[in-house]
Amino acid sequence: MMRSHRAGDLRPEHRGEQVTVCGWVDGHRDHGGVVFVDLRDIAGVVQVVLDPQHVQGADPHAVRSEFVLRVTGLVRDRPDGTINTELPSGAIEVAAEQVEVLNASDPTPIPIDERAEVDEVLRLRHRYLDLRGQRMQSNLRLRALVTRTLRKELDERGFIEIETPLLIASTPEGARDFVVPARLAPGSFYALPQSPQLFKQLLMVGGMDRYYQVARCLRDEDPRADRQFEFTQLDAEMSFADAEDVMEVIGAVVAAAIEAATGEPAPAVERITWHDAMERYGTDKPDLRFGLELVDVSEVFAATEFRAFQADAVKAIRVPDGGDFARNRLDGLIERAKSLGAEGLVWMRVQEGGVLDAPVAKFLSEAECIGLVDCTAAEPGDLLLLVSGDRSLVRRVLGTIRLDLGRPPVGEGPMRLAWVVDFPLFEAVDDDGNPVPAHHPFTTPHPDDLELLASASGPALLAVRSLAYDLVLDGWELGSGSVRIHRADLQQQIFELLGISPEQAQARFGFLLDAFRYGAPPHAGFAFGIDRLVMILCGEENIREVIAFPKTQSGADPLTGAPTPLEAVQLTELGLNVRPPTKKGG
């Protein structure tokens, strides 16, 4: 047996026991005679005392940081006055009798402790050292706890965990596919899944009733703080279930994971319509932890003489006590609005009696000033920020400025978890006049809007709602789901609207449409990003901190050097000819 205990588990209750522990030298204090070693393992740190008079084996003075030691000795109380209250094991120490150096270590290129923020590319290049630090240890442990909880909750609800293929057929929709050349079919390629979407629907047709998977998904789109090429989703699908059933289950499961991770009761799952979210927060993923809501004041300026407000929409943010914003800060807000595409931004300071102090005040009627103050419930000392223009632009600009002004850091304050429901079925109309699906083409239209779907065309279709829903935590989109179309006639209608001919539909999704001919059960599902959830629970600003071996923003892995060119032999075997690089590399 290598060890009798984990070093970091030792406590006063082990006093008098002969123990053997293994771990890394976290630090050492050499007094010339006695040497103190902080021995670190997965459980924590314990102080080992190496007295050259009594220690067998290794030379205590030769011990260095990150050496791997195996120590046998007696657990004893520390002398009076030397107890370390900072350490869970600080009341005791191990008086070493036998010390074995299991492995030496060069001085490490990055420090293992957390005192300084080390350049991330160095951390990634030496990730195996970075993982020894407290931050990654606790992040990855929390991640495991979250995944374990999700699995447990779904298992208890009758879900079956099923794996789906990684090598699948490419479909042109959605994100860019990662592809894998097929050696046995030169010139053909597999795609790596952007999500198990089609397969989980097939599982429902296959009578699996309730499916889930902790699924790796791959999308070849530029990485961001909250996006990697590969990420992990909790993917689920339910037969004979409607949107409420899915939201019930997923809400409860996510709440359980949050509770397990934080040790506190999970926040209630709130609900807001997509339309309300867009109107009040200017985004479909509102951060509900703070106010600064957008107020629609279009009515107030319906007949205004002021040219700038003669627009599709005028919206305002009331900044309580913002009247003392310095002029250069206000100028900064104007610049920000312009950089986001607005014509400009109008600010007004609210004074006693509802008088507005603003460069544009002279262009506004008294009724408009009164209406504005009334509509925004502004108090003296407040600041009003107004943007006008196309409604979607106004929402986006003020929604962004709202975040600039008040968004709390990740993990701060009580969490706010919400379903955003009644998403539009289509997000836009393309150049050919065909609507573009907001979710995916298998999303069921809202039953109340079926007539509109049948009668409307062009931009009027954008008003059609769907049975799609997003889960949003503190302003982060965790994931989305929908009730799927399971009837061929409705699916056909949607394909027609999308401008997909029956032949094209058959070519792209034929296997799914075929499957639906044989008694597909009504089904609905959801998928959400585990990386993002864990990131928020860890209070981290990017998902690389909750992934053991992430890639950089340019898609490189500083540890392994990926991606790399292939040997000519490999290319030949795969039937590939590679064009010489046009610009960089070589």
Added chain:
RNA sequence: GGUCCUGUGGUGCAGUUUGGAGUGCACGCCGCCCUGUCAAGGCGGAGGUCGCGAGUUCAAAUCUCGUCAGGACCGCCA
């Protein structure tokens, strides 16, 4: 594809605005001293392609251009 920010001994920084000898700080590393420390302490020492390449200049870490790497964001992410 674009915008902005960063790059200085092993690590984290200062120095760059206003060009003047690789200057400084903390940690780490090496050696010596030191028997109760826990960010141990004392003394001494080593360690540099100032990301890379051009240009301006008598002189460039510092100014200009290009380039590489990293980060945040836009585009993109059904």
